[in-house]
Amino acid sequence: MPGFELFGDQEKIQVQDVLDTGVLMRYGFDGMRKGRWKTLELERALSARLGVKYVQMVSSGTAALTVALASAGVGAGDEVILPTFTFVASFESVLAVGAVPVLVDVDDTLTLDPQAVEKAITGKTKVIMPVHMCGSMADLGALSKLCQKYGLLLLEDACQAIGGSYKGKPLGSYGDLGCFSFDYVKTITCGEGGAVVTKHERYHKNADHYSDHGHDHVGNDRGAEDHPFLGYNYRISELNAAVGLAQIARLDEFLSIQKKNFAILREAFSTIPGITFRRVPDGGEESCAFLSFFLPDEAKAKAAHQALGAAGIDGCFYWYDNNWHYYRKWRHLIGKKSLGKLPEEVLNGLPDYDRSDFSKSDYWVGRNLSCLIKLGWGESEVQMRAKTMAGVLRSVLGDR
Numbered sequence: 001m002p003g004f005e006l007f008g009d010q011e012k013i014q015v016q017d018v019l020d021t022g023v024l025m026r027y028g029f030d031g032m033r034k035g036r037w038k039t040l041e042l043e044r045a046l047s048a049r050l051g052v053k054y055v056q057m058v059s060s061g062t063a064a065l066t067v068a069l070a071s072a073g074v075g076a077g078d079e080v081i082l083p084t085f086t087f088v089a090s091f092e093s094v095l096a097v098g099a100v101p102v103l104v105d106v107d108d109t110l111t112l113d114p115q116a117v118e119k120a121i122t123g124k125t126k127v128i129m130p131v132h133m134c135g136s137m138a139d140l141g142a143l144s145k146l147c148q149k150y151g152l153l154l155l156e157d158a159c160q161a162i163g164g165s166y167k168g169k170p171l172g173s174y175g176d177l178g179c180f181s182f183d184y185v186k187t188i189t190c191g192e193g194g195a196v197v198t199k200h201e202r203y204h205k206n207a208d209h210y211s212d213h214g215h216d217h218v219g220n221d222r223g224a225e226d227h228p229f230l231g232y233n234y235r236i237s238e239l240n241a242a243v244g245l246a247q248i249a250r251l252d253e254f255l256s257i258q259k260k261n262f263a264i265l266r267e268a269f270s271t272i273p274g275i276t277f278r279r280v281p282d283g284g285e286e287s288c289a290f291l292s293f294f295l296p297d298e299a300k301a302k303a304a305h306q307a308l309g310a311a312g313i314d315g316c317f318y319w320y321d322n323n324w325h326y327y328r329k330w331r332h333l334i335g336k337k338s339l340g341k342l343p344e345e346v347l348n349g350l351p352d353y354d355r356s357d358f359s360k361s362d363y364w365v366g367r368n369l370s371c372l373i374k375l376g377w378g379e380s381e382v383q384m385r386a387k388t389m390a391g392v393l394r395s396v397l398g399d400r
């Protein structure tokens with residue numbers, strides 16, 4: 001990750017194909033487009049790759065999460081359980097449909113702790129939204145049991161984990177709904193783009209209409225189409241889809257590079273006393289977009305983060321202090337700072353996160369470093385990097 005590192009001729013050819021007809025919109029203009037339907041083709045390619053029947057492309061990963069929630073009928077006052085460690089987009093999508101984001105602890109998988117999830121379930125809970133952060137996954141088996149027990153939906157935020165799998169199923173395809181992002185820094189990119197995947201025909205139909213102003217897409221005269229319910233515009237453009245079409249064809253190539261580079265770094269760190277790796281649930285296979293590991297305590301993690309930076313190692317994240325990925329810095333959410341008035345249901349329903357006890361999350365995230373696995377590294381570059389990093393980590397841990 002990220003896929004833009006390896007842009008080449010395929011991306012150019014696909015984009016040129018769209019510019020040749022000038023039809024930048026995914027719907028309509030049948031006569032002008034000379035049979036070119038990039039978004040439709042990308043939906044089919046994703047459906048085949050992920051083994052899931054329905055795919056709806058949209059304008060971003062945030063849009064995908066929003067459309068997924070709306071498609072499943074999630075609305076004002078409904079509660080959605082999600083982790084303290086994720087990108088802000090996950091809770092933004094919940095707020096966008098007027099629902100309440102209920103934050104819950106993560107464990108040593110760096111994703112939702114199933115026990116903490118069960119404790120957070122109330123009569124208003126509609127959805128459990130695990131986020132497969134940094135290329136590895138939540139315990140989907142345990143979470144889907146909870147969904148069955150309490151009659152909830154399982155919605156996977158797989159935006160950072162395309163290519164990973166759980167019990168043989170691609171991440172994003174296991175739950176009722178799954179969402180992907182193809183923004184500029186993801187494993188494969190459209191520039192901006194996202195996808196909602198589902199095995200349920202009804203949710204797909206809802207997503208198809210909702211993401212295009214409620215259009216029912218019956219017939220071939222857009223102006224004459226009906227609007228069975230309210231929608232918005234979350235459409236992707238053909239130009240963005242064209243880039244994605246070139247990139248999806250290269251997903252397996254990207255994943256094999258990630259795996260190889262990941263293995264070299266992991267091997268180099270595995271003999272360092274005091275370093276442990278994030279736990280991957282049984283039956284899970286990481287996408288290897290990041291290598292995530294723990295130091296013995298918060299002070300050592302901070303020191304290691306600083307020392308790696310000083311040694312010229314880029315792309316290693318200490319999420320605990322990060323503005324965008326961990327609840328501690330989400331002052332805008334915690335303080336309910338919005339431009340206009342939030343819905344009453346959100347104002348009244350949002351837990352007081354200043355008083356919440358997320359010490360379990362702090363314990364794990366406070367000791368974690370996650371290092372981006374790049375696609376563009378050459379073999380000797382990764383070896384050098386592994387050696388430098390291992391040296392820095394050993395010295396921080398006093399192992400010389």
Ligand SMILES: *Cc1c(COP(=O)(O)O)cnc(C)c1O
Nearest residue numbers: 060061062087089159160181183
């Ligand atoms: C990137 C990302 C999103 C949102 O994707 P955009 O396409 O940037 O809107 C959502 N969730 C997670 C975990 C992400 O990393």
